[in-house]
Amino acid sequence: MEKDQLVIGGHAFDSRFILGSGKYSFELIDAAVKHAGAQIVTCAIRRTKPGEQNIMDYIPKEVTLLPNTSGSRTAEDAIRIAHMARELGCGDFVKLEVIPDTKYLLPDNAMTIEATKVLAKEGFIVMPYMFPDLNAAKALADAGAAAIMPLGAPIGSNQGLASKAFIQILIDEIDLPIIVDAGIGRPSQACEAMEMGADAIMANTALATAGDIPMMASAFKSAIEAGRKAYHAGLGRVLVRGGAPSDPTTGTLHG
Amino acid sequence: MVQINGEAVNAAGKTVGAYLKETGIDPQRVAVEYNNKILSKEAYDTTQMSDDDVVEIVNFVGGGC
DSSP states (O other): OOOOOOOETEEEEEEEEEEEESSSSSSGGGHHHHHHOOOOEEEEEEOOTTTOOOOOSSSSSTSEEEEEHHHHHHHHHHHHHHHHHHHHHHHHHEEEEOOOOOSOOOOOOOHHHHHHHHHHHHHEEEEEEEEOHHHHHHHHHHHHOOOOOEBBSSTTTOOOOHHHHHHHOOOOOOOSSSSEEEEOOHHHHHHHHHTOSEEEEEEEHHHTOOOOHHHHHHHHHHHHHHHHHHHHHOOOOOOOSSOOOOOOOOSSSOO | EETTTTTESSSSSSSSSHHHHHHOOOOOOOOETTEEEEEEEGTTTHHHHOOTTTEEEEEEEEOOO
């Protein structure tokens, strides 16, 4: 079998686990990255506070940094933050988030499409976070997105694949990597998304709020790999009614 | 006064580079937006701030979902 790699904007990755770096101590980032086997780590951009420790001292050098545009309420905000990210000098990747809603933190698909158009034209590798809607995903693909990142459930909720049926539609219909982002709370949910044919999983809160962060990173890694294998293998069929024996039906003691 | 990261700072007349040095900020670790445009690192030492300028100094922090 050909090497099974995740390709985003011409960059190939062996790992299908994108790890967030929020909500836990910098000292644990290295261990979490190693246990997760992650090659892409997300980060945010904020105003500099003099004297604060810098995350760049803790991110392993070999990982690809994926800056997000969190804190953006409009397309303009997101474009501005993407420009800052590029100036910070870690490449052209951007995880686009446009979130005007402060209660559920749901992304605004229309403004996300608008920002994708601008940033893709400027040469960014745009990975938009979106509410899983097929029409919006098509528009994002047309706008030049390099991957689509539909939410499983509200950010930070650990509720899992609440939007499962709609993510499946994106997997089936969109010819770009589909990366399930937000809501994945446990390894079994990551595994399920991978079984469905998702190309990768992004998680942060599920680890950050776990008892042992590096061990949970490792558990997610195993689950994502298992789900990917199951997807390639092709899941066994489900009987709606009745059962079917797995053992020979002849030669039993009943003759 | 110059608006730096949302606060009024008495920095008119100083260059961006001098301000960063004075506050102990490593210029290699930040991006600077000067009146809504990204300021290239080469321009830090030649860009003199004036009253009512708006400056944003940002860096990467932990983030995810």
